[in-house]
Amino acid sequence: MSFEPQIPGLFASEQGARPVENAQAATEKQLQYAHAIAQKTGVALPKDLHGDRAALSAWIDAHKPKAPGGRFANYPSSKQVAFAERIARIKRRDIPRECFRDRGMMSKWIDGNMPR
Incomplete structure (x- = not known):
């Protein structure tokens, strides 16, 4: 048994996505971050x-500084390690x-061992 909507054209494929009429203004934090990037x-x-x-x-995504690369770029952060150690003590x-x-x-280990 299938369910079909009673409102004609509700799920019509020809509608497609509609653009937003009024663009939202940038937030204050966005502007501050963009100005900091522009200065640097x-x-x-x-x-x-x-x-x-x-x-x-x-614009921010295109101009923000890239993440540092190198030997230790893929190591977990100190906060991630501390959180994992707390979970390890509990478990x-x-x-x-x-x-x-x-x-x-480390992220997978944390997800798999998170206390429920």
């Missing part, structure tokens, strides 16, 4: 982005050594 990089922040949250977000388990060298593995 020396790139001018376009004035027309202040009124469009999505456009400012795209009375050891954290596998390889988790201390890979943030993805």
